[in-house]
Amino acid sequence: MGFLAALDRGPTARAALEAMTGAPAQVLARAPGRVNLIGEHTDYNGGAVLPVALPHATWAAASERRDGRVRVRSLQSDTDRAVELPSVAACGPGLSPTWAGYAVGVLWTLARAGVPVPGLDLVVDSTVPLGAGLSSSAALECAVGAAVLGVLGRPVAGADADLLVTAAVAAEQEVVGAPTGGMDQAVAVHGRAGHAVHLDFATGAAAARRLVPLPLHERGLALLVTDTGVAHALADGGPDAEPVGYAARRADCEEAARLLGVPTLREAAPDAVAALPEGRPRRRARHVVSETARVAAFVTALERDDRRELGRLLADSHASLRDDMEVSCPELDLAVAAATGAGALGARMTGGGFGGSTVALVEERSLGQVAAAVDEAFEREGLAAPRHLVVEASDGASWSPV
Ligand code: GLA
Numbered sequence: 001m002g003f004l005a006a007l008d009r010g011p012t013a014r015a016a017l018e019a020m021t022g023a024p025a026q027v028l029a030r031a032p033g034r035v036n037l038i039g040e041h042t043d044y045n046g047g048a049v050l051p052v053a054l055p056h057a058t059w060a061a062a063s064e065r066r067d068g069r070v071r072v073r074s075l076q077s078d079t080d081r082a083v084e085l086p087s088v089a090a091c092g093p094g095l096s097p098t099w100a101g102y103a104v105g106v107l108w109t110l111a112r113a114g115v116p117v118p119g120l121d122l123v124v125d126s127t128v129p130l131g132a133g134l135s136s137s138a139a140l141e142c143a144v145g146a147a148v149l150g151v152l153g154r155p156v157a158g159a160d161a162d163l164l165v166t167a168a169v170a171a172e173q174e175v176v177g178a179p180t181g182g183m184d185q186a187v188a189v190h191g192r193a194g195h196a197v198h199l200d201f202a203t204g205a206a207a208a209r210r211l212v213p214l215p216l217h218e219r220g221l222a223l224l225v226t227d228t229g230v231a232h233a234l235a236d237g238g239p240d241a242e243p244v245g246y247a248a249r250r251a252d253c254e255e256a257a258r259l260l261g262v263p264t265l266r267e268a269a270p271d272a273v274a275a276l277p278e279g280r281p282r283r284r285a286r287h288v289v290s291e292t293a294r295v296a297a298f299v300t301a302l303e304r305d306d307r308r309e310l311g312r313l314l315a316d317s318h319a320s321l322r323d324d325m326e327v328s329c330p331e332l333d334l335a336v337a338a339a340t341g342a343g344a345l346g347a348r349m350t351g352g353g354f355g356g357s358t359v360a361l362v363e364e365r366s367l368g369q370v371a372a373a374v375d376e377a378f379e380r381e382g383l384a385a386p387r388h389l390v391v392e393a394s395d396g397a398s399w400s401p402v
Pocket residue numbers: 036039040041042043044180181182183184234351352353
């Protein structure tokens with residue numbers, strides 16, 4: 001058993017770009033994946049979330065082209081992948097395969113927002129596991145978007161940082177067709193080393209942001225992320241598709257809000273939720289209302305270093321996602337049970353669900369023991385070995401000249 005290293009892929013991305021173009025790269029950008037501590041399936045319901053930017057990230061090396069064309073190559077995957085498009089205007093909705101939309105959709109949404117996006121050569125490489133519920137897609141969108149800002153000499157800060165978040169969310173929703181909620185791109189841009197990012201979506205997509213100190217190492221604690229290796233697909237809700245999975249959960253929540261007569265489930269009163277007839281809308285609403293309260297309680301428990309409470313909140317969140325939101329799966333339940341059984345303070349599934357990863361809060365000295373217990377549980381069930389990541393909160397998107 002080992003932990004997935006957060007290597008610096010900047011040099012490989014840069015070298016591959018220079019080999020591809022025969023000229024020096026102009027900029028090197030980076031954007032992280034994320035793990036959400038608590039606040040799941042709340043962002044698109046006007047609720048709060050508490051994600052952390054991973055040390056695992058996507059790098060994009062870029063240089064401007066004079067002919068307006070767009071070429072992107074990805075070094076991450078067994079089969080090297082590339083897309084080439086005649087112009088930035090051709091990077092909009094309808095791109096296939098899905099990967100192309102993630103890789104270049106943000107060029108189109110940035111251009112639509114008035115950014116003078118030039119033709120580009122790009123090479124990306126990443127240490128964020130794909131399809132693991134750790135937002136490899138947001139990392140890709142934000143790394144490419146940050147590279148565009150880099151080529152234009154505009155720092156990822158202030159209004160341009162917000163613009164990048166908005167453009168990345170729009171790329172995912174409109175170009176790829178995945179109706180995601182906005183948390184992933186916000187933390188990929190606004191993450192900060194040593195902090196979790198509290199995002200409150202009460203005011204809509206432009207979430208109110210607050211950094212919450214996360215002194216894990218100082219307290220002898222660590223975050224263990226386990227990728228179960230069970231893949232989920234968030235891009236399941238394309239404009240014409242019958243909603244299943246993530247999109248179906250969103251639709252359920254909207255239905256519940258309609259039944260309760262509130263604009264979003266954030267405004268739903270617990271009593272009104274309890275008074276709904278038993279059924280899907282009631283279960284979904286109960287999850288969102290209880291999860292929103294857990295985010296606030298988690299922030300308080302972090303301030304007080306109340307470990308029992310942190311563990312309890314993680315466990316309750318998992319139970320609610322499993323029973324009320326119905327987005328867990330046997331592999332996630334197994335990883336949570338094994339981690340908790342081996343001494344984790346608490347654990348839960350993280351991200352959209354239907355596979356992907358779990359996050360466990362553990363004492364640093366029992367990291368190896370907890371990870372080994374999860375491996376053993378998977379082996380007993382005949383499942384492929386999961387992958388583990390030890391997470392320290394990292395910085396959000398940035399670029400530097402090369
Ligand atoms: C995915 C989406 C996010 C969020 C989570 C669930 O990661 O991209 O917007 O809804 O699922 O919390």
